[in-house]
Amino acid sequence: MEIRTKIKAESGKQDLVITRQFDLPLDLLFKAYVEADIVEQWMGTKVLKLENKKHGSYQFETTDPQGNKHRFNGTIHDFSPNKKITRTFEFENMPFGVQLEFLAFEKLSNDKCKLTIHTLYETGEQRDQMLKMGMTQGINMAHNRLEEIVKQIK
Amino acid sequence: METRRDVFQAIADPTRRAILTLVALQAMTPGAIADNFDSSRQTISKHIQILTECQLLKQKEAGREIYYHLNPKKMKEIADWLTPFAKMWDDRFNKLEAIMKKYKNK
Numbered sequence: 001m002e003i004r005t006k007i008k009a010e011s012g013k014q015d016l017v018i019t020r021q022f023d024l025p026l027d028l029l030f031k032a033y034v035e036a037d038i039v040e041q042w043m044g045t046k047v048l049k050l051e052n053k054k055h056g057s058y059q060f061e062t063t064d065p066q067g068n069k070h071r072f073n074g075t076i077h078d079f080s081p082n083k084k085i086t087r088t089f090e091f092e093n094m095p096f097g098v099q100l101e102f103l104a105f106e107k108l109s110n111d112k113c114k115l116t117i118h119t120l121y122e123t124g125e126q127r128d129q130m131l132k133m134g135m136t137q138g139i140n141m142a143h144n145r146l147e148e149i150v151k152q153i154k
Numbered sequence: 155m156e157t158r159r160d161v162f163q164a165i166a167d168p169t170r171r172a173i174l175t176l177v178a179l180q181a182m183t184p185g186a187i188a189d190n191f192d193s194s195r196q197t198i199s200k201h202i203q204i205l206t207e208c209q210l211l212k213q214k215e216a217g218r219e220i221y222y223h224l225n226p227k228k229m230k231e232i233a234d235w236l237t238p239f240a241k242m243w244d245d246r247f248n249k250l251e252a253i254m255k256k257y258k259n260k
Contacts, residue, residue: 003237005244020247028254038257042250095179115247131239132178132224 009131014124016131018117026113030082030105053079058087070094074101082107089119096129097122164208169193170201174210174224181214181223 008017022029032038036047045060048071059073071092078086085103090096102118121127165171173187188198202222205211209228214221 003240003244005240005247007240007243018243020243022247022251022254024251024254025258028258029250031257032250032254038253041253042246044246129179132226133175 009127012124014121014127016119016121016127018119019114021108021112021114023111024113025111026082026105026107029113029115033085033103049073051076074098096133097126099126099130164204164210167201169198170205173198173201173205177211177222178224181221183219183221187222 005018005020008019009015032042034050034052036050039045039050039060040047043060045062048059048061050056050058053076056076056079057073058076059071061069061071063069072090073092074088074090076085076087078084082105084105085101087101087103088098089101090098099122100120102116102120104116104118106114106116108114119127121130165174169191172191176182176187176190184199184202185195187202188195191198202211206213206222209225211222212225214223
C-alpha cells in the first residue's frame with residue numbers, strides 16, 4: 001500500500017516536515033483537528049481539554065497496551081480557522097522537551113486539501129530521539145498488525 | 155530461551171522491543187535496562203545478548219561499564235529510517251480521512 005504521508009528530516013537539522021494530501025474538503029480536515037470527539041476517534045486519545053483559540057491550551061491522554069496512561073499537552077499560539085494552527089507539544093513526565101508545531105491547512109480543490117506540519121525541536125538530538133521513538137513504535141504497530149492477521153488465518 | 159540471530163525473530167518479542175525503545179533514547183548499562191523490567195537480570199541479559207547477536211544493539215565500553223545503544227544501520231534492515239514514522243502518521247491520517255468521509259455523508 002502506498003504511503004501518502006511524506007516526512008522530510010534533513011540530517012543535522014532540528015526540524016521536521018510532515019505533509020499529506022487528503023481526499024476531503026478543507027473544512028472537514030480542519031474540523032477533524034478542532035472537534036474533541038473527532039480528534040479522539042482518529043488520534044486514539046482521550047481529549048481532556050481542547051481550547052481552539054489564541055492563548056488556549058490542550059491536553060490529551062493515551063493508554064498504551066500495558067494500560068499505562070501517557071499525557072501530552074500544549075499551548076495554542078495562533079488559531080486561524082481553515083488556515084493555520086500554531087501550537088506547542090510536550091509529553092508530560094518525559095525528557096523529550098517541548099516542540100513547536102506549525103500546522104498549515106491548504107485547499108487544493110473542492111474535495112482535496114493538504115496538511116503541512118512543520119515541527120521545530122530545541123535541538124537536533126531531540127528531533128532524532130523522537131524519530132527513533134517513532135521508528136520503534138512503528139515496528140511495534142506493524143508487528144501487532146501482523147499478529148492480528150496471523151490470528152485470523154489460524 | 156533459544157538464541158536466534160534473525161532480526162525479525164529478535165523484534166518478535168515484546169520485552170526485546172521494549173529494550174530497543176529504551177536504548178533508542180540513550181545508551182544504557184545492562185543494569186539500568188533491567189531496572190525497567192520486573193523480570194530477573196538474567197532474563198534481561200539474555201534478551202540483550204540476542205539483540206546484540208543480531209546487531210540491533212551495539213556495545214560501547216566506558217571504564218568498567220558496558221553501555222548498549224541502538225544500531226540504526228541494522229534497524230534499516232527492518233525498515234528504512236523514516237518509513238515506520240511515516241507509516242504511523244499515514245495510518246492515523248487514513249483514519250481521519252475515513253471518519254470525515256462518513257461525517258460528510260451523514
